Protein backbone atom coordinates (compact mmCIF):
# COMPACT_ATOMS: atom_id res chain seq x y z
CA UNK A 501 0.00 0.00 0.00
CA UNK A 502 1.25 3.46 -0.85
CA UNK A 503 2.57 5.33 2.13
CA UNK A 504 0.88 8.62 2.91
CA UNK A 505 3.54 11.23 3.52
CA UNK A 506 1.70 14.45 4.06
CA UNK A 507 -1.69 15.79 4.86
CA UNK A 508 -3.16 19.12 3.85
CA UNK A 509 -6.28 20.76 5.23
CA UNK A 510 -8.10 23.25 3.04
CA UNK A 511 -11.17 25.43 3.53
CA UNK A 512 -13.20 26.74 0.60
CA UNK A 513 -14.65 30.25 0.93
CA UNK A 514 -16.38 32.65 -1.38
CA UNK A 515 -19.67 34.04 -2.45
CA UNK A 516 -22.70 31.92 -3.30
CA UNK A 517 -22.32 30.15 -6.63
CA UNK A 518 -18.61 30.94 -7.05
CA UNK A 519 -17.81 27.25 -7.50
CA UNK A 520 -16.68 26.26 -3.98
CA UNK A 521 -18.34 22.83 -3.93
CA UNK A 522 -17.27 22.07 -7.52
CA UNK A 523 -13.69 23.00 -6.62
CA UNK A 524 -13.93 20.73 -3.56
CA UNK A 525 -15.06 17.88 -5.81
CA UNK A 526 -12.17 18.58 -8.21
CA UNK A 527 -9.69 18.56 -5.34
CA UNK A 528 -10.95 15.24 -3.98
CA UNK A 529 -11.58 13.79 -7.44
CA UNK A 530 -15.09 12.69 -6.59
CA UNK A 531 -18.50 14.22 -6.18
CA UNK A 532 -18.80 14.57 -2.41
CA UNK A 533 -20.11 18.14 -2.11
CA UNK A 534 -23.44 19.21 -3.61
CA UNK A 535 -23.02 21.63 -6.45
CA UNK A 536 -25.96 23.43 -8.01
CA UNK A 537 -26.94 26.30 -10.29
CA UNK A 538 -29.62 27.64 -7.93
CA UNK A 539 -29.43 31.24 -6.72
CA UNK A 540 -29.51 30.27 -3.05
CA UNK A 541 -26.50 28.64 -1.47
CA UNK A 542 -26.87 24.90 -1.87
CA UNK A 543 -24.81 24.10 1.22
CA UNK A 544 -26.40 25.40 4.40
CA UNK A 545 -23.73 24.12 6.73
CA UNK A 546 -20.01 23.50 6.47
CA UNK A 547 -19.04 19.97 5.41
CA UNK A 548 -15.79 18.05 5.45
CA UNK A 549 -14.49 15.26 3.22
CA UNK A 550 -11.03 13.69 3.06
CA UNK A 551 -9.21 11.48 0.61
CA UNK A 552 -5.82 9.76 0.66
CA UNK A 553 -3.86 10.11 -2.57
CA UNK A 554 -0.50 8.51 -3.35
CA UNK A 555 1.60 11.41 -2.12
CA UNK A 556 -0.69 13.07 0.40
CA UNK A 557 -4.03 13.15 2.16
CA UNK A 558 -6.36 16.03 1.44
CA UNK A 559 -9.10 17.17 3.81
CA UNK A 560 -11.45 19.78 2.38
CA UNK A 561 -14.07 21.82 4.22
CA UNK A 562 -16.77 23.36 2.01
CA UNK A 563 -18.68 26.34 3.43
CA UNK A 564 -21.96 28.11 2.55
CA UNK A 565 -21.62 31.35 0.54
CA UNK A 566 -20.66 34.33 2.69
CA UNK A 567 -22.15 37.15 0.65
CA UNK A 568 -25.74 36.06 0.96
CA UNK A 569 -27.89 39.03 2.02
CA UNK A 570 -30.84 36.73 2.84
CA UNK A 571 -28.89 35.17 5.66
CA UNK A 572 -28.61 36.62 9.15
CA UNK A 573 -25.02 37.60 9.82
CA UNK A 574 -25.11 35.55 13.04
CA UNK A 575 -25.74 32.45 10.93
CA UNK A 576 -22.79 33.19 8.63
CA UNK A 577 -20.44 33.58 11.60
CA UNK A 578 -21.83 30.44 13.25
CA UNK A 579 -21.26 28.46 10.04
CA UNK A 580 -17.63 29.53 9.99
CA UNK A 581 -17.17 28.65 13.66
CA UNK A 582 -18.51 25.21 12.79
CA UNK A 583 -16.20 25.01 9.76
CA UNK A 584 -13.18 25.82 11.94
CA UNK A 585 -14.29 23.14 14.40
CA UNK A 586 -14.28 20.47 11.68
CA UNK A 587 -10.47 20.45 11.59
CA UNK A 588 -9.13 21.58 14.96
CA UNK A 589 -5.47 21.16 13.84
CA UNK A 590 -5.99 24.10 11.48
CA UNK A 591 -5.88 24.79 7.77
CA UNK A 592 -2.86 24.88 5.46
CA UNK A 593 -4.79 27.17 3.15
CA UNK A 594 -8.01 29.16 3.02
CA UNK A 595 -9.05 29.01 -0.60
CA UNK A 596 -10.92 32.04 -1.81
CA UNK A 597 -13.02 30.92 -4.77
CA UNK A 598 -13.92 33.42 -7.51
CA UNK A 599 -15.51 32.93 -10.90
CA UNK A 600 -13.01 33.99 -13.54
CA UNK A 601 -15.48 36.42 -15.10
CA UNK A 602 -16.44 38.06 -11.80
CA UNK A 603 -13.08 39.48 -10.81
CA UNK A 604 -14.13 43.07 -10.51
CA UNK A 605 -17.81 43.13 -9.58
CA UNK A 606 -18.78 45.27 -6.59
CA UNK A 607 -20.25 42.21 -4.91
CA UNK A 608 -16.96 40.37 -5.16
CA UNK A 609 -15.01 43.28 -3.74
CA UNK A 610 -17.51 43.46 -0.87
CA UNK A 611 -17.05 39.72 -0.30
CA UNK A 612 -13.30 40.20 0.02
CA UNK A 613 -13.91 42.84 2.71
CA UNK A 614 -16.31 40.53 4.55
CA UNK A 615 -13.97 37.53 4.43
CA UNK A 616 -11.00 39.57 5.61
CA UNK A 617 -13.08 40.92 8.50
CA UNK A 618 -14.23 37.38 9.33
CA UNK A 619 -10.78 35.81 9.38
CA UNK A 620 -8.56 38.76 10.33
CA UNK A 621 -6.77 40.68 7.62
CA UNK A 622 -3.17 39.51 7.97
CA UNK A 623 -3.77 35.96 9.09
CA UNK A 624 -6.13 35.43 6.17
CA UNK A 625 -3.71 36.76 3.55
CA UNK A 626 -0.90 34.62 5.02
CA UNK A 627 -2.69 31.41 4.05
CA UNK A 628 -4.99 32.54 1.24
CA UNK A 629 -4.93 31.01 -2.23
CA UNK A 630 -7.22 32.45 -4.90
CA UNK A 631 -8.98 29.78 -6.96
CA UNK A 632 -10.39 31.10 -10.23
CA UNK A 633 -13.14 28.80 -11.46
CA UNK A 634 -14.68 28.53 -14.94
CA UNK A 635 -11.26 28.05 -16.50
CA UNK A 636 -13.20 27.06 -19.61
CA UNK A 637 -13.65 30.82 -20.19
CA UNK A 638 -9.87 31.37 -20.26
CA UNK A 639 -9.78 32.06 -23.98
CA UNK A 640 -12.58 34.61 -23.69
CA UNK A 641 -10.52 36.61 -21.19
CA UNK A 642 -7.15 36.01 -22.89
CA UNK A 643 -5.87 34.12 -19.88
CA UNK A 644 -2.51 32.49 -20.12
CA UNK A 645 -2.92 29.53 -17.78
CA UNK A 646 0.80 28.81 -17.86
CA UNK A 647 1.35 32.08 -16.10
CA UNK A 648 -1.85 33.12 -14.38
CA UNK A 649 0.12 35.27 -11.90
CA UNK A 650 1.46 37.43 -14.69
CA UNK A 651 -2.04 37.72 -16.17
CA UNK A 652 -3.46 38.80 -12.80
CA UNK A 653 -0.81 41.48 -12.42
CA UNK A 654 -1.97 43.26 -15.56
CA UNK A 655 -4.13 46.34 -14.79
CA UNK A 656 -6.66 45.47 -17.50
CA UNK A 657 -7.39 42.16 -15.72
CA UNK A 658 -7.37 43.26 -12.06
CA UNK A 659 -7.99 46.91 -11.29
CA UNK A 660 -5.00 48.46 -9.52
CA UNK A 661 -5.91 49.60 -6.01
CA UNK A 662 -8.97 47.37 -5.84
CA UNK A 663 -9.50 45.03 -2.87
CA UNK A 664 -8.75 42.09 -5.15
CA UNK A 665 -5.41 43.53 -6.21
CA UNK A 666 -4.55 44.21 -2.58
CA UNK A 667 -5.48 40.67 -1.59
CA UNK A 668 -3.46 39.15 -4.45
CA UNK A 669 -0.46 41.28 -3.55
CA UNK A 670 -0.77 40.36 0.14
CA UNK A 671 -0.96 36.65 -0.59
CA UNK A 672 1.99 36.76 -3.00
CA UNK A 673 -0.18 36.13 -6.09
CA UNK A 674 -0.91 32.55 -5.05
CA UNK A 675 -3.64 31.78 -7.61
CA UNK A 676 -4.81 28.72 -9.54
CA UNK A 677 -7.19 28.36 -12.45
CA UNK A 678 -9.79 25.57 -12.08
CA UNK A 679 -11.66 23.78 -14.88
CA UNK A 680 -14.22 22.05 -12.69
CA UNK A 681 -16.40 20.99 -15.59
CA UNK A 682 -13.58 19.62 -17.75
CA UNK A 683 -12.55 16.27 -16.25
CA UNK A 684 -9.20 15.89 -18.06
CA UNK A 685 -7.97 19.29 -16.83
CA UNK A 686 -8.79 18.75 -13.16
CA UNK A 687 -5.62 16.96 -12.11
CA UNK A 688 -3.39 19.74 -13.41
CA UNK A 689 -5.22 22.34 -11.26
CA UNK A 690 -4.91 20.20 -8.14
CA UNK A 691 -1.18 19.70 -8.68
CA UNK A 692 -0.75 23.45 -9.13
CA UNK A 693 -2.66 24.17 -5.96
CA UNK A 694 -0.52 21.78 -3.94
CA UNK A 695 2.67 23.47 -5.17
CA UNK A 696 1.10 26.85 -4.26
CA UNK A 697 0.43 25.93 -0.62
CA UNK A 698 1.94 28.47 1.78
CA UNK A 699 5.16 27.01 3.13
CA UNK A 700 6.19 29.62 5.68
CA UNK A 701 2.97 30.52 7.45
CA UNK A 702 1.67 28.29 10.24
CA UNK A 703 -1.71 26.62 9.76
CA UNK A 704 -4.71 28.87 10.30
CA UNK A 705 -6.24 27.62 13.56
CA UNK A 706 -9.11 28.43 15.85
CA UNK A 707 -6.67 30.56 17.81
CA UNK A 708 -6.28 32.89 14.79
CA UNK A 709 -10.05 32.87 14.30
CA UNK A 710 -10.71 33.81 17.93
CA UNK A 711 -8.08 36.53 17.87
CA UNK A 712 -10.15 38.67 15.51
CA UNK A 713 -13.53 37.98 17.22
CA UNK A 714 -14.11 41.60 18.31
CA UNK A 715 -13.24 43.08 14.94
CA UNK A 716 -15.41 40.44 13.26
CA UNK A 717 -18.46 41.07 15.45
CA UNK A 718 -18.26 44.82 15.01
CA UNK A 719 -17.96 44.52 11.24
CA UNK A 720 -20.67 41.91 10.85
CA UNK A 721 -23.11 43.89 12.98
CA UNK A 722 -22.72 46.96 10.79
CA UNK A 723 -22.53 45.05 7.51
CA UNK A 724 -25.47 42.80 8.28
CA UNK A 725 -27.90 45.46 9.40
CA UNK A 726 -30.29 45.21 6.41
CA UNK A 727 -30.42 41.41 6.72
CA UNK A 728 -30.83 41.70 10.47
CA UNK A 729 -33.80 44.07 10.14
CA UNK A 730 -35.38 41.92 7.42
CA UNK A 731 -35.55 38.92 9.77
CA UNK A 732 -37.02 41.05 12.51
CA UNK A 733 -39.62 42.39 10.06
CA UNK A 734 -40.72 38.82 9.31
CA UNK A 735 -41.02 38.03 13.01
CA UNK A 736 -43.00 41.24 13.60
CA UNK A 737 -45.41 40.30 10.80
CA UNK A 738 -45.99 36.92 12.44
CA UNK A 739 -46.68 38.65 15.74
CA UNK A 740 -49.18 41.06 14.12
CA UNK A 741 -51.03 38.12 12.54
CA UNK A 742 -51.23 36.32 15.91
CA UNK A 743 -52.53 39.43 17.69
CA UNK A 744 -55.15 39.87 14.97
CA UNK A 745 -56.22 36.25 15.54
CA UNK A 746 -56.46 36.88 19.28
CA UNK A 747 -58.78 39.81 18.65
CA UNK A 748 -60.84 37.91 16.11
CA UNK A 749 -61.25 34.51 17.76
CA UNK A 750 -60.42 34.28 21.44
CA UNK A 751 -59.42 37.27 23.51
CA UNK A 752 -58.98 35.13 26.61
CA UNK A 753 -56.16 33.12 25.01
CA UNK A 754 -53.04 35.28 24.80
CA UNK A 755 -50.60 32.34 24.85
CA UNK A 756 -49.95 32.29 21.07
CA UNK A 757 -49.13 36.02 21.08
CA UNK A 758 -46.88 35.65 24.15
CA UNK A 759 -45.07 32.79 22.46
CA UNK A 760 -44.43 34.94 19.33
CA UNK A 761 -43.22 37.77 21.56
CA UNK A 762 -40.82 35.32 23.15
CA UNK A 763 -39.54 34.25 19.69
CA UNK A 764 -39.02 37.89 18.81
CA UNK A 765 -37.06 38.51 22.03
CA UNK A 766 -34.81 35.55 21.26
CA UNK A 767 -34.25 36.76 17.69
CA UNK A 768 -33.32 40.25 18.91
CA UNK A 769 -30.86 38.69 21.31
CA UNK A 770 -29.15 36.59 18.60
CA UNK A 771 -29.16 39.34 16.00
CA UNK A 772 -27.62 41.98 18.24
CA UNK A 773 -24.71 39.63 19.05
CA UNK A 774 -23.91 41.23 22.38
CA UNK A 775 -23.95 44.79 21.00
CA UNK A 776 -26.58 47.41 21.88
CA UNK A 777 -27.57 47.90 18.24
CA UNK A 778 -31.16 46.68 18.78
CA UNK A 779 -31.70 48.10 22.26
CA UNK A 780 -34.61 50.31 21.14
CA UNK A 781 -36.56 47.33 19.82
CA UNK A 782 -35.75 45.20 22.88
CA UNK A 783 -37.25 47.83 25.19
CA UNK A 784 -40.42 48.10 23.09
CA UNK A 785 -40.85 44.32 23.01
CA UNK A 786 -40.44 44.06 26.79
CA UNK A 787 -43.17 46.70 27.23
CA UNK A 788 -45.47 44.87 24.85
CA UNK A 789 -44.86 41.60 26.68
CA UNK A 790 -45.74 43.20 29.98
CA UNK A 791 -48.98 44.68 28.57
CA UNK A 792 -50.05 41.38 27.02
CA UNK A 793 -49.26 39.45 30.23
CA UNK A 794 -51.35 41.76 32.39
CA UNK A 795 -54.53 42.25 30.39
CA UNK A 796 -57.55 43.69 32.22
CA UNK A 797 -60.50 41.40 33.05
CA UNK A 798 -63.07 43.76 31.56
CA UNK A 799 -63.70 42.78 27.91
CA UNK A 800 -63.87 46.33 26.52
CA UNK A 801 -60.70 47.41 28.27
CA UNK A 802 -59.07 44.20 27.09
CA UNK A 803 -59.88 45.02 23.44
CA UNK A 804 -58.42 48.49 23.89
CA UNK A 805 -55.13 47.19 25.31
CA UNK A 806 -54.73 44.49 22.66
CA UNK A 807 -55.44 47.01 19.91
CA UNK A 808 -52.94 49.34 21.45
CA UNK A 809 -50.34 46.55 21.41
CA UNK A 810 -51.19 45.80 17.79
CA UNK A 811 -50.61 49.44 16.89
CA UNK A 812 -47.26 49.43 18.66
CA UNK A 813 -46.14 46.31 16.77
CA UNK A 814 -47.23 47.95 13.50
CA UNK A 815 -45.30 51.05 14.51
CA UNK A 816 -42.16 48.95 14.96
CA UNK A 817 -42.74 47.34 11.57
CA UNK A 818 -43.23 50.70 9.87
CA UNK A 819 -40.10 52.08 11.52
CA UNK A 820 -38.25 49.13 9.94
CA UNK A 821 -39.81 49.89 6.56
CA UNK A 822 -38.84 53.51 6.97
CA UNK A 823 -35.21 52.53 7.59
CA UNK A 824 -35.30 50.25 4.53
CA UNK A 825 -36.71 53.09 2.45
CA UNK A 826 -34.02 55.33 3.87
CA UNK A 827 -31.43 52.75 2.79
CA UNK A 828 -32.91 52.83 -0.73
CA UNK A 829 -32.66 56.61 -0.77
CA UNK A 830 -29.05 56.39 0.46
CA UNK A 831 -28.47 54.02 -2.44
CA UNK A 832 -29.97 56.67 -4.74
CA UNK A 833 -27.59 59.18 -3.18
CA UNK A 834 -24.63 56.97 -4.03
CA UNK A 835 -25.98 56.51 -7.55
CA UNK A 836 -26.31 60.30 -7.87
CA UNK A 837 -22.68 60.75 -6.83
CA UNK A 838 -21.54 58.06 -9.21
CA UNK A 839 -23.66 59.63 -11.98
CA UNK A 840 -22.14 63.05 -11.34
CA UNK A 841 -18.61 61.72 -11.19
CA UNK A 842 -19.08 59.65 -14.33
CA UNK A 843 -20.53 62.61 -16.23
CA UNK A 844 -17.65 64.81 -15.18
CA UNK A 845 -15.13 62.18 -16.24
CA UNK A 846 -16.82 61.39 -19.53
CA UNK A 847 -17.86 64.82 -20.74
CA UNK A 848 -16.36 67.32 -18.35
CA UNK A 849 -19.84 68.92 -18.06
CA UNK A 850 -21.74 68.09 -14.86
CA UNK A 851 -25.14 69.34 -16.15
CA UNK A 852 -26.37 65.92 -17.25
CA UNK A 853 -25.36 64.39 -13.88
CA UNK A 854 -27.28 67.11 -12.03
CA UNK A 855 -30.29 66.24 -14.20
CA UNK A 856 -30.01 62.60 -13.13
CA UNK A 857 -29.63 63.67 -9.52
CA UNK A 858 -32.76 65.84 -9.56
CA UNK A 859 -34.67 63.07 -11.32
CA UNK A 860 -33.77 60.57 -8.63
CA UNK A 861 -34.68 62.94 -5.82
CA UNK A 862 -38.10 63.46 -7.43
CA UNK A 863 -38.61 59.70 -7.86
CA UNK A 864 -37.55 59.08 -4.22
CA UNK A 865 -39.85 61.79 -2.83
CA UNK A 866 -42.80 60.60 -4.91
CA UNK A 867 -42.31 57.04 -3.66
CA UNK A 868 -42.32 58.33 -0.10
CA UNK A 869 -45.40 60.44 -0.66
CA UNK A 870 -47.30 57.46 -2.10
CA UNK A 871 -46.19 55.29 0.83
CA UNK A 872 -47.35 57.92 3.36
CA UNK A 873 -50.73 58.32 1.59
CA UNK A 874 -51.35 54.57 1.55
CA UNK A 875 -50.46 54.37 5.26
CA UNK A 876 -52.75 57.26 6.12
CA UNK A 877 -55.61 55.73 4.12
CA UNK A 878 -55.18 52.31 5.75
CA UNK A 879 -55.05 53.77 9.23
CA UNK A 880 -58.22 55.90 8.67
CA UNK A 881 -59.99 52.88 7.20
CA UNK A 882 -59.09 50.61 10.10
CA UNK A 883 -60.14 53.27 12.65
CA UNK A 884 -63.48 53.61 10.85
CA UNK A 885 -63.96 49.84 10.88
CA UNK A 886 -63.12 49.68 14.60
CA UNK A 887 -65.71 52.33 15.31
CA UNK A 888 -68.32 50.44 13.30
CA UNK A 889 -67.52 47.22 15.17
CA UNK A 890 -67.92 48.92 18.53
CA UNK A 891 -71.25 50.41 17.48
Ligand SMILES: Nc1nc2c(ncn2[C@@H]2O[C@H](COP(=O)(O)OP(=O)(O)OP(=O)(O)O)[C@@H](O)[C@H]2O)c(=O)[nH]1
Nearest residue numbers: 516517518519520521522535536541542565634680
Ligand atom coordinates in the same frame (compact mmCIF):
# COMPACT_ATOMS: atom_id res chain seq x y z
N1 LIG B 1 -17.89 25.59 -16.57
C1 LIG B 1 -17.65 25.60 -15.26
N2 LIG B 1 -18.68 25.67 -14.40
C2 LIG B 1 -18.40 25.67 -13.07
C3 LIG B 1 -17.08 25.63 -12.57
N3 LIG B 1 -17.12 25.66 -11.23
C4 LIG B 1 -18.42 25.70 -10.89
N4 LIG B 1 -19.20 25.70 -12.00
C5 LIG B 1 -20.67 25.75 -12.04
O1 LIG B 1 -21.14 26.84 -11.25
C6 LIG B 1 -22.32 26.50 -10.56
C7 LIG B 1 -22.15 26.74 -9.06
O2 LIG B 1 -21.15 25.88 -8.59
P1 LIG B 1 -21.08 25.39 -7.07
O3 LIG B 1 -19.86 24.57 -6.95
O4 LIG B 1 -22.36 24.79 -6.63
O5 LIG B 1 -20.89 26.80 -6.36
P2 LIG B 1 -20.81 27.06 -4.78
O6 LIG B 1 -19.87 28.18 -4.59
O7 LIG B 1 -20.55 25.82 -4.05
O8 LIG B 1 -22.27 27.56 -4.53
P3 LIG B 1 -23.07 27.57 -3.15
O9 LIG B 1 -22.78 26.33 -2.37
O10 LIG B 1 -24.48 27.63 -3.62
O11 LIG B 1 -22.64 28.80 -2.44
C8 LIG B 1 -22.61 25.03 -10.90
O12 LIG B 1 -23.54 25.01 -11.94
C9 LIG B 1 -21.27 24.51 -11.39
O13 LIG B 1 -21.41 23.46 -12.34
C10 LIG B 1 -15.99 25.59 -13.53
O14 LIG B 1 -14.81 25.58 -13.22
N5 LIG B 1 -16.35 25.58 -14.85
Ligand SMILES: [Mg+2]
Nearest residue numbers: 520521542543
Ligand atom coordinates in the same frame (compact mmCIF):
# COMPACT_ATOMS: atom_id res chain seq x y z
MG1 LIG C 1 -21.64 24.87 -2.57
